[in-house]
Amino acid sequence: MHPLLAADLERLPDLLEDARRHAVAFLEGLDERPVVPLARTPAAVPLPARGDGLSAALRGFAERWEPGLSAGAGPRYLGFVTGGVTPAALAGDWLTSTVDQNPMSSLDPAGQLLERETVGWLRELFGLSDGHEGNFVSGATMSNTVGLAIAREWLGERLGVSPAEDGAAALGPVRVLSGSPHSSVAKTLSMLGLGRSALVPVATLPGREAVDPAALERALREGAGPCVVVANAGTVNTVDFDDVRALVALREKYGFWLHVDAAFGAFAALSPAHAHLVDGVDAADSLCVDLHKWLNVPYDSAVQFTRRRDLQARVFQNAAAYLGPLGDTPEAVHLTPENSRRLRALTAWLTLRAYGRDGYREIVERCAACAHTMGEAVAAHPGLRLLAPVRLNVVCFTLAENPTADRLAALAREMSDTAFLTPTVYAGRPALRAAFSNWRTTADDTERVIKALTAAVDALPGGAPAS
Ligand SMILES: *Cc1c(COP(=O)(O)O)cnc(C)c1O
DSSP states (O other), X not given: OOHHHHHHHHTHXXXXXXXXXXXXXXXXXXXXXXXXXXXXXXXXXXXXXXOOHHHHHHHHHHHHTGGGOOOTTSTTBOSSSOOOOOHHHHHHHHHHXXXXXXXXXXXXXXXXXXXXXHHHHHHHHTTOOTTOXXXXXXXXXXXXXXXXXXXXXXXXXXXTOOHHHHOGGGGOSOOEEESSOOHHHHHHHHHTTSOGGGEEEOOBOXXXXXXXXXXXXXXXXXXXXXXXEEEEBSOTTTOOBOOHHHHHHHHHHXXXXXXXXXXXXXXXXXXXTXXXXXXXXXXXXXXXXXXXXXXXXXXXXXXXXXXXXXXXXXXXXXXXXXXXXXXXXXXXXXXXSOSSOOOTHHHHHHHHHHHHHHHHHHHHHHHHHHHHHHHHHHHHOTTEEEOSOOOSSEEEEEESXXXXXXXXXXXXXXXXXXXXXXXXXXXXXXXXXXXXXOTTOOHHHHHHHHHHHHHHHHHSTTOSOOO
């Protein structure tokens, strides 16, 4: 063994203690750290020919890279849709690397069984019936990819061909209809050989991002052949929800594959005041839910549900002499793009075991309350304009006067020590979004964000009109 490895092995408990202390210091500094420290990243250096062990490597990381890291795990990182990491999820992630399992085969079954138990818990959490089978993947983009890969095979079934065997070209042109699909859906269609141009935009309801069911019905009637509908349960701009029940009624009539992207919207099911938003999602043929957002587990984790695991295994089967047969309960290796992978389920299992449905209900309701508070503050500020009602956990707004992308970027920069907000364009207008999905965010944090936003608006050159 290399002497540096042997030395680290000998001191492993002490070294892990150092790493633990380091982690605790980082977490304790989250509140003070600039939320996005701009321009603190060092230049790249060459690979060291000779190392100097873990202690020195940890110091090197602390000196060169750590100062530039954002407080992405903290309570005021409100960009994109970003979760943090609960205490149990953090411990779970450490343990995942510690036990280093590859949960793909029943020849070594425990990891795979833990994963199945966790999927069952998630199904209950989101109010799904046991018609849905589920698997862990690395994020909602992969969950959408797996769901739409199953959809592709379903289209083949309807046409008497198998894209998994014969290639996507066997299908001929395919239509994927959606109102306000997430950008990852186009990427997915590119990866699946269906092509970005397969995505057919359908009109949304007036002033909304939710699809107009009447427009969808017209599109279904106009086109020939089976198609796929991607329903959106929680759009990133304004957290709007398609009326999934109406889409299910259309499916009765027109027979399409219904994929629901509920990356973070699925968590509405946990809050009685918001659960109606996800009525009907259980009827989806495939369903995408991110876990590294509102479940507050670390990257990278999502779950993918479907009612047609037989088609899923047709797409992802990995026949090899040393792996189990497909059978009625296919091994995990036959169900997702990865073969080997980490035991992602363990972090989700630990955090669900630690906090239960009640704990997650509290997180969802607190985040929604924070978003509502900020939405009210934005609506009341003469220099700002709320662009959509706060339906769940995102505030989408712009400047009342001269709302250019440049001025909004300046506004976001001005407040970036306190909070991180990301830009968007909504209904043709440049805007900013604040998304609340971190378990650490409190009412106090929200007040700090509102204060910083107000000060930033006042500081903007040519800024707020006198009120
Ligand atoms: C975040 C998100 C995605 C993509 O998720 P990743 O985890 O970044 O791959 C897809 N759809 C929706 C609605 C999202 O919010």
